Amino acid sequence: xxxxxxxxxxxxxxxxxxxxxxxxxxxxxxxxxxxxxxxxxxxxxxxxxxxxxxxxxxxxxxxxxxxxxxxxxxxxxxxxxxxxxxxxxxxxxxxxxxxxxxxxxxxxxxxxxxxxxxxxxxxxxxxxxxxxxxxxxxxxxxxxxxxxxxxxxxxxxxxxxxxxxxxxxxxxxxxxxxxxxxxxxxxxxxxxxxxxxxxxxxxxxxxxxxxxxxxxxxxxxxxxxxxxxxxxxxxxxxxxxxxxxxxxxxxxxxxxxxxxxxxxxxxxxxxxxxxxxxxxxxxxxxxxxxxxxxxxxxxxxxxxxxxxxxxxxxxxxxxxxxxxxxxxxxxxxxxxxxxxxxxxxxxxxxxxxxxxxxxxxxxxxxxxxxxxx
Amino acid sequence: xxxxxxxxxxxxxxxxxxxxxxxxxxxxxxxxxxxxxxxxxxxxxxxxxxxxxxxxxxxxxxxxxxxxxxxxxxxxxxxxxxxxxxxxxxxxxxxxxxxxxxxxxxxxxxxxxxxxxxxxxxxxxxxxxxxxxxxxxxxxxxxxxxxxxxxxxxxxxxxxxxxxxxxxxxxxxxxxxxxxxxxxxxxxxxxxxxxxxxxxxxxxxxxxxxxxxxxxxxxxxxxxxxxxxxxxxxxxxxxxxxxxxxxxxxxxxxxxxxxxxxxxxxxxxxxxxxxxxxxxxxxxxxxxxxxxxxxxxxxxxxxxxxxxxxxxxxxxxxxxxxxxxxxxxxxxxxxxxxxxxxxxxxxxxxxxxxxxxxxxxxxxxxxxxxxxxxxxxxxxxxxxxxxxxxxxxxxxxxxxxxxxxxxxxxxxxxxxxxxxxxxxxxxxxxxxxxxxxxxxxxxxxxxxxxxxxxxxxxxxxxxx
Numbered sequence: 004x005x006x007x008x009x010x011x012x013x014x015x016x017x018x019x020x021x022x023x024x025x026x027x028x029x030x031x032x033x034x035x036x037x038x039x040x041x042x043x044x045x046x047x048x049x050x051x052x053x054x055x056x057x058x059x060x061x062x063x064x065x066x067x068x069x070x071x072x073x074x075x076x077x078x079x080x081x082x083x084x085x086x087x088x089x090x091x092x093x094x095x096x097x098x099x100x101x102x103x104x105x106x107x108x109x110x111x112x113x114x115x116x117x118x119x120x121x122x123x124x125x126x127x128x129x130x131x132x133x134x135x136x137x138x139x140x141x142x143x144x145x146x147x148x149x150x151x152x153x154x155x156x157x158x159x160x161x162x163x164x165x166x167x168x169x170x171x172x173x174x175x176x177x178x179x180x181x182x183x184x185x186x187x188x189x190x191x192x193x194x195x196x197x198x199x200x201x202x203x204x205x206x207x208x209x210x211x212x213x214x215x216x217x218x219x220x221x222x223x224x225x226x227x228x229x230x231x232x233x234x235x236x237x238x239x240x241x242x243x244x245x246x247x248x249x250x251x252x253x254x255x256x257x258x259x260x261x262x263x264x265x266x267x268x269x270x271x272x273x274x275x276x277x278x279x280x281x282x283x284x285x286x287x288x289x290x291x292x293x294x295x296x297x298x299x300x301x302x303x304x305x306x307x308x309x310x311x312x313x314x315x316x317x318x319x320x321x322x323x324x325x326x327x328x329x330x331x332x333x334x335x336x337x338x339x340x341x342x343x344x345x346x347x348x349x350x351x352x353x354x355x356x357x358x359x360x361x362x363x364x365x366x367x368x369x370x371x372x373x374x375x376x
Numbered sequence: 377x378x379x380x381x382x383x384x385x386x387x388x389x390x391x392x393x394x395x396x397x398x399x400x401x402x403x404x405x406x407x408x409x410x411x412x413x414x415x416x417x418x419x420x421x422x423x424x425x426x427x428x429x430x431x432x433x434x435x436x437x438x439x440x441x442x443x444x445x446x447x448x449x450x451x452x453x454x455x456x457x458x459x460x461x462x463x464x465x466x467x468x469x470x471x472x473x474x475x476x477x478x479x480x481x482x483x484x485x486x487x488x489x490x491x492x493x494x495x496x497x498x499x500x501x502x503x504x505x506x507x508x509x510x511x512x513x514x515x516x517x518x519x520x521x522x523x524x525x526x527x528x529x530x531x532x533x534x535x536x537x538x539x540x541x542x543x544x545x546x547x548x549x550x551x552x553x554x555x556x557x558x559x560x561x562x563x564x565x566x567x568x569x570x571x572x573x574x575x576x577x578x579x580x581x582x583x584x585x586x587x588x589x590x591x592x593x594x595x596x597x598x599x600x601x602x603x604x605x606x607x608x609x610x611x612x613x614x615x616x617x618x619x620x621x622x623x624x625x626x627x628x629x630x631x632x633x634x635x636x637x638x639x640x641x642x643x644x645x646x647x648x649x650x651x652x653x654x655x656x657x658x659x660x661x662x663x664x665x666x667x668x669x670x671x672x673x674x675x676x677x678x679x680x681x682x683x684x685x686x687x688x689x690x691x692x693x694x695x696x697x698x699x700x701x702x703x704x705x706x707x708x709x710x711x712x713x714x715x716x717x718x719x720x721x722x723x724x725x726x727x728x729x730x731x732x733x734x735x736x737x738x739x740x741x742x743x744x745x746x747x748x749x750x751x752x753x754x755x756x757x758x759x760x761x762x763x764x765x766x767x768x769x770x771x772x773x774x775x776x777x778x779x780x781x782x783x784x785x786x787x788x789x790x791x792x793x794x795x796x797x798x799x800x801x802x803x804x805x806x807x808x809x810x811x812x813x814x815x816x817x818x819x820x821x822x823x824x825x826x827x828x829x830x831x832x833x834x835x836x837x838x839x840x
Contacts, residue, residue, distance in 0.1 A: 009809035010561035016817065017564045021393070024386040061377070061419060065830075068382040072828045082825035089786070093779035094583050154775045241829075 027073040034071065039079075041238055041283050044070040076243070083241035093155060097240035098144065100151050105236040105245055106144035107196045109158040112367035117167055120372040124359060125173030127375055131349040133312070133357035135174040138210055139165060140198060140318050140362045143191035146183045161363040168366070174359075179209045193248050195234020196362070197286060198318065200226070200251040206360075207325040214356065219328060224253040227275075232285050250285065255328045259303040265296035266340075274299070274324045289320040295341035296348070299323060299333040306331075309355035314338060314345060314375070319360040338371045345375060377418040378536075379567075379621045380574045382827055388415060389625075392532070396629055397555075405550065408527045408629070415532040416495070423494035427530065430462060434504045435525045438511055442518035452512040459501050459508075466494055471696040496536035498693055500529050502660055507543035509664055516544045524550050533625035537618045539636040539656035542663075546631065553630030563627030565816055570620025572819040573613040575826045577787050581610035584780045588773055592759040599773035600759035606780070607746050608739045609787040612641065615654070634659075641738070641791040644730035645722050646710045649738055657693070661686050683715075684708045697748040706741055 036043055048063035072078065083095065092098045097105045128135045141161040148156030162180070169176045182205060183190060190202030198206070204221055211218035232250040237243070252275055262271040271291075279287040290297055293316075301308070308331040313319050315335055323333055334352050336345055349357065359366075366372065377384050388411075395407045417424040434455055441451040464472075469491055507528070510516035519525040528550055534541050588595050588603035595603065619636035626633045636656050643649035650658055666686045672679040684705065691704015714722065722730055743760070747753035758764045769777065789795070802808040 006557055007561075007809070009813055010558050013561040013564055013813055013816065014557060016813070017820075018393075020820070021386065021390045024382075025390055028386070061383070065381050065383050068386065069828055069830050072382060072824070075828050078821075078825040078828040080825075081821065082829040085822055085825065089580075090779050090782045091580065091583075093775050094587070153778045154771070155779075157771045158775050 024073060028068070028071060031073075037070075037076070038283055039076045039238060039241070039243075041235075076241075079241045080243040084244075087242065090153070092152070093158075095240065097236045097242075098151060098155055099240065099242055099245070100147050102147075102150055103245065104143065104147055104150070104191070104193045105234075105240050105242060106147060106151070106191075107142065107236055107239065107364075109142070109144060109160065110364040110368055112160065112164065114163070114167065116373075117164065117367050118171070120366065120369075120375075121168060121171045121174070123373060123375040125171065127345055128173055128357065130346040131312075131354070131357055133349065133354060136177060136210065136213070136356065136358045137168050137174050137366075138177045138179065138206055138322070138358060138360045139168060139366055140202075140206065140360070141165065141180055141183055142363055143196055145363070146187050146191065150188070164363045164367045175213070177206070177210050177213050179206050182209060192232065192234050192236075192250075194232070194237035194245055195286070196236050197234065198321065200253045200321070203318075203321040203325060204253065207322060210322075210326075210358070211329070216329065219255075219325075221253075223328070224255055224325070227252040227254060229280060229285070229288075234286070235284065250288075252288070253325060255324060257303055258301050258327050260327060261300045261302070262290065263298045264291065264294040266294050267291070274327065286317065286320075289317075290323060290335070292320065293317055293337045293340065294335075295337060297323075297335040297337075298352075299327055299335070301327050301331060301333075304328070304331045310334070310352050311356045311358060312336070312345070312349050312352065312354035313358045313360055315358075315360040316362060316365045316369075318362055322360055338375055339369065342374060343376075377415055379618065379625070380571055380823075380827070383418075385827075388418075393628065404553075405521075405527045406523050408532075409523055409530060412527065412530040412532040412535060416530060416535060419536075420495050423497075426462070426466070426494055427497075427500060428526075430459070430501070430504060431526045431529050432522065433458065434508060435519065435522045438508060438518050438525070439520065441508070441511055448512055452508060455508040456505060459505050463497065463501055466491055466497055468692070468696050471698075475698075493696070499538050499540055500535060502540050502657075503529055503543070505664065506540070506660065510542070510544050516547060519543075519547075519550075531626075531631070533622040533629070533631075534633060537615070537622070538654070539619055539622060539633050540660050541633050541656070542660070545634055549631050554632070555630040559630060560628050563624045563629075565624070565812070566627060567621050567624030568816045568820050568823070570617045570622075570624055571823045573617030573620060573790070575617075575823040576819070577783070577790060578610050578613035578617055579826065580780070580783045581606045581613065581787060584776060584783075585610055587776050589756075592755050593764050594770045595759065595773035596767040596769035597760065597762045598769040599777060600756065602773070602777045602780075602784070603756075604739050604743050604760065605784065608641075608735075608742045609784070609791070611742055611745070612637075612791065613787065639791065639793045641735055642731065642793070643734050643738075644727065645714055645719060645734055646707065646737060647714050647719060649734055650707070650711070657690070661690055665689060679715075680712050683712055687711065694745070695748070699744055699748050699750060699753060703741060703744040706744055710737065 034044060045063075045067040048060060048067055050060060053059075069075075086092065086095055087099060095108065097107050099105055124135050124137075142159060144151065144155075145159040145161035148159055165176065165180050168174065183202070187202060187205065190198050190205060192199055208218040229250045229252070231247045233247045237245050254275065260272060260274060262274065263269075274290060275288055276291045277288060279285055279292070286292065290299075308329065310332040311326060311330045311334070313323065313326075313333060313335045315322075315337060316339070319335055323335060326333060332352060334348060334354065336348060338345075348354075361369075377388060379385075392411050392415075395411060396404060399407050413424055413428070416427060420427075437451050437455045441448050444451065507516060507519070507525075511518060519528070528541075528543060528546060529535075531541075585603055585606040588599055588606065592600060592603075616637040623633045623635070634656055636654060638652040638655065640649050640652035643652055666682055669682045669685060670678055671682060687704045687708030688701055689704070690707070691700045691702065694700045694703070722733065725733075743756060744753065747756060755764065799812065803812075
């Protein structure tokens with residue numbers, strides 16, 4: 004009987020795939036780090052009687068094999084696009100909107116927990132005698148919700164967070180929500196949850212006006228650009244076809260800065276740390292990323308220029324360079340890494356302003372903010 | 377080990393297939409038994425001894441029964457009691473004890489029974505019983521070779537989730553598996569279809585169902601119904617996908633197993649549904665319980681009682697929890713009602729009405745099936761009719777239901793034989809073979825992509 008060539012091809016192809024994967028596992032060097040996922044891949048699990056009987060060995064082997072499957076990034080990308088094309092974005096880590104922007108999925112929060120954090124912030128305002136200025140950055144998904152497919156927009160609860168802050172008392176919310184909703188569609192990276200230089204500048208401008216001071220014009224900064232930026236939202240989404248983008252850096256003119264970190268030796272005379280462009284994550288370019296305490300001194304500032312205490316997450320790292328010309332000293336505190344008294348710091352540096360610069364997600368969900376003192 | 381895992385696909389299966397096709401004919405069945413035991417031991421390193429014990433004892437009983445003229449019935453009873461006792465101890469002891477403790481809480485409150493269920497025990501025990509009973513009835517020949525008998529019971533494709541292969545159906549194949557290229561290719565295609573059902577459809581429905589189950593009081597009436605149907609699809613594609621994979625693997629090895637599902641969701645009545653759902657189980661209960669109880673030969677009243685017994689047991693077979701018994705009796709009553717008067721009326725109704733009636737009854741049945749906690753079941757059924765759940769569709773559930781609408785429609789389509797019929801009609805065109813191969817390759821790629829993504833867990837430095 005003549006054999007059907009397509010049956011031969013079906014069997015051959017199936018056998019080839021079935022054999023190629025174990026051959027790859029056995030004979031190719033094991034990858035230890037995934038650039039796409041920015042994490043170390045699983046190591047081969049070690050067998051033990053305990054693991055065998057409680058099924059954890061089976062799970063560990065499966066996780067290990069999945070981590071080391073050949074063409075893993077491509078396969079994960081195929082799955083991400085299959086999820087996108089079948090409309091199931093709602094179950095993904097990041098959504099792609101109609102303009103191709105990747106936005107992080109909405110966060111969930113508990114209103115009572117938020118109130119506990121706000122209570123800490125209000126108390127800090129009382130102990131320092133400084134009214135906390137709340138510069139809270141809405142998420143890109145919320146700002147761009149008009150461009151999201153289906154009813155995904157309804158899942159973003161940034162407005163609830165912002166109104167809770169506005170009505171809480173003992174603090175002042177810098178009004179940037181409407182500004183971002185109306186004009187800020189492009190103020191976020193396509194591949195990252197952070198604001199761009201434009202977004203940071205808009206927030207800077209709003210902050211300065213609320214403080215009753217004239218902000219510097221955008222031209223008062225040098226604009227540097229670096230091409231090829233790929234942010235963390237793209238890693239979360241695995242939508243690899245989203246192209247890299249350009250990052251703009253606004254550098255203040257005529258400042259004489261020294262930057263010191265509480266957890267890094269040395270004094271630096273630059274606000275931007277370009278060595279991070281060699282890494283997977285470029286965002287630490289701004290002020291070397293997050294440190295417990297970062298102190299920026301501007302010796303060119305007017306002698307009566309105030310001292311600013313900024314409690315912040317990474318959004319503050321792009322805002323701070325814009326504020327440098329207007330302050331003698333900016334003390335930045337990241338409560339995720341700094342557990343001691345913030346009010347002591349305010350006293351120590353003679354702070355005249357207390358600014359909280361956070362994303363809505365962090366202010367609503369970060370447990371560290373409950374430890375503020 | 378499950379078929380829809382990288383461990384199975386790229387470690388176990390290549391070894392199994394190479395061994396099966398490379399080893400000399402005389403050692404193949406032995407190899408199949410050995411590798412099947414490894415397959416089982418991967419998930420059940422201790423209980424594999426229980427299964428081996430059960431195989432050896434029942435094989436020996438088979439031999440004794442074959443040699444004995446007078447004590448055949450005694451051996452049969454011994455084997456059935458032993459097998460049911462295994463099920464009673466390892467599957468139902470916890471349920472029994474908890475129920476007794478619930479009835480007499482005072483003296484028994486401290487004691488508890490905790491025996492983990494050995495995987496697949498319900499399947500392999502029923503297979504073993506089919507052999508012993510058919511041997512007693514003279515329908516099957518004695519299997520003198522313990523390796524062959526072991527291979528029949530433990531054969532990895534059907535070991536842990538069926539189909540329940542009766543010994544008489546595979547007796548001849550054990551001696552001479554039908555090995556052919558076209559059979560292997562058919563097996564590959566069937567396996568990929570089954571894998572796709574499980575990985576692409578059932579798993580997607582599982583995500584939707586789990587999300588909607590998180591907070592039934594906030595999902596809205598429509599959300600509750602979508603949840604019910606997502607579970608209805610999940611269980612079908614999960615189970616029938618597994619059966620397809622089993623049959624496909626069987627074909628690759630040269631065995632033909634009975635068809636276990638025949639598009640149950642296009643059924644026009646509940647009677648019809650049960651002719652199409654888990655056919656090997658229904659056949660087993662009909663052959664070894666319903667007919668021995670007298671079936672429909674002892675009058676209407678006895679038939680109704682027999683149906684209730686069979687369906688109560690069918691429910692209990694599915695799990696050691698009272699909701700499964702409730703689910704079984706639900707079908708028992710429905711089948712009785714259809715037999716007594718509804719069946720003829722349904723037949724006269726338009727097709728669309730019959731299908732809607734069936735699918736709603738079946739979906740509600742899955743609701744009973746899915747909740748082992750009866751109070752959670754009550755909350756869900758309340759949500760279906762708007763008790764404790766007043767809106768039509770909650771905000772979050774709207775986003776989920778809308779997002780999953782394309783998958784729900786794909787599942788609805790895949791529940792019908794339209795695609796399979798199309799394939800049959802196009803099969804004789806020459807251009808169709810490459811299209812079919814490309815389709816299978818794309819499905820396999822999508823399955824691998826989904827499996828590789830299960831550990832995708834980007835560590836995003838917390839630089840918010």
